[in-house]
Amino acid sequence: MKEARGISVLNRIAIGRIHYYHPSKREVDESPAEDVEAELKGFEDARQKAIDEQNGLYEKALREAGEEEAAVFEVHAMMLEDDDLIGDINRYIREGKRAAYAVDMACKEQAQVFSEMDDSYMRERAADILDIGRSVIDIILGLKGSELQGAEASILMAEDLAPSETVKLKKELLLGFVTKEGSGNSHTAILARSMGIPALVQCGEVDPEWDGHLAIIDGYNGCLYLDPEEGQLAEFKARQAEEERKRKELDAYKGVESITKSGRRVQVYANIGSPKDLDAVLQNDAEGIGLFRSEFLYLNRDDYPDEETQYLAYREVLKALYPREVIIRTCDIGADKTVDYMGLDKEENPALGFRAIRISLSRRDFFKTQLRALLRASIYGRLGIMFPMIISLKELLSCKELLRECEEELRLKGAEISDSIEVGTMIETPAAVLIADELAEHCDFFSIGTNDLTQYTCAVDRQNAALDDFLDIHHPAVLKEIRMTVEAGHRHSCRVGICGELGADLSLIGQFIDWGVDELSVSPVKVLPIRKAICNHG
């Protein structure tokens, strides 16, 4: 047995034999052409074939993965119709280059132009140009790689897979795939996810020698087991069968309303950290997004994200979920999540320090950029804006005042803004619980963040493993706070949801329903189990 690691694209198990795919070896002949007319014709024929091929891939992707994923192939076909590109290639051929070499040169030049642009979206188009260049060259040279798939269903292994290769795959012959290159965000990974195929990318150990060997992809742990031992194989087979059974059982709750036997409706929403999670939200049939953590926009970068970047991300999520609601929490940087460019001082006690709404209210331009992006995106769906770490009415009112200010400024400029945006706050401090009545008067909704609420109520640091014995995740004080918050909210017709980990705690769900919690927002994979529990509650 041998073990290899990679980045998992989907939490699923695959078991089967490996089929190793060698792409065609493209060696472009740079010697002068003998017959220019023949080279010109060779290119033109290959170009037409490549267009047909891309159109075919578009149709296939549309059927199997959807409009969004298919668009890339439509663009490929259009690029192959570009007169400048065709002109450049023909010119190179007339200068005496062979067709394949001319295509290679012209496509590389065009890719260079795109890769130097400011816009990151445009920079990625360089890969598209290279992809179509390769497909034309392969046709000219009559190259064919080894078969992408064998006769039997198998685990496909390759150095890398281009989107055009991924979409060519026959689903019934594909148990999963493993690549050495690729990222979790590549077209290929996205396609795999939307096609429900277990896959590992960036698996450094990938080796052509493994062709024909039995392997297990453990998508939960990003692991590949080569030549598994009998016991291990039996264990994974049992897990896979169990997984399949559970998935089928939960699938029965897709498209079903979350209503208890006595007729009470509790909405099951999903928590997400970036638009990447949208597939999972939709696949698990969440009724909305109860917590979209906007921090991903701020983390892992060198400078503040501009309004446009934020706007595009919010718009994408709102559009995808429409007509369902999306609650976006404003920036919750600070404490354990920090970024260098913000220049935040090191603190003795960061959990009680300069974080979340405290930063937003102190750095108003920064906050207003986010609010403007949210307001502009609002017309694309049902938006709820939520403020984190509120401890006083004054803070909430300041937030709402800034929101109004941004709205006026935008309207003056002629921007369209939805008039049904809802505003709410996180309830994650004991202070917020104790003044919940006052806050509720000014909120459309509350969302209880049970992780922080537990930490602040019990004064137990959740990052400190040495305190595990002192941390009671079902501490009666926290449960009492949840109940008080629900009651206070309802006195002022303010909806109350739970978005922390307790919201997905099956042992508490009965109590939450009885107390009148309106919505539970949980990680996408927990949506169906929670819905099942609600539907089975008396």
Next chain:
Amino acid sequence: MRNSFVERVGLMREFHFVVTDPVGIHARPAGELVKYAKQFESKILVKKGDKSSDMKALLKLMGMGVRQGDEIEVTVEGADEADCAEKLEAYLKEKF
């Protein structure tokens, strides 16, 4: 936000257009724009600052990197210029 006017400048038509679509003139919409432009006989030139492109040339057009808020100048010259300028302006307004 959109300011535009069709005016006669010698033997051609010219109009200005401010892109309001949040993604600007990106890959797929650009492809559709090229397709639309190709039905006219006239030569259509797009200018943004010091960059310019034939509107029927997809890669060049994408290479201009037209973004939301950018103002482009469109000049149309040819047999069907009047019809082309009018229809093209309406198309841009609707799609971009």
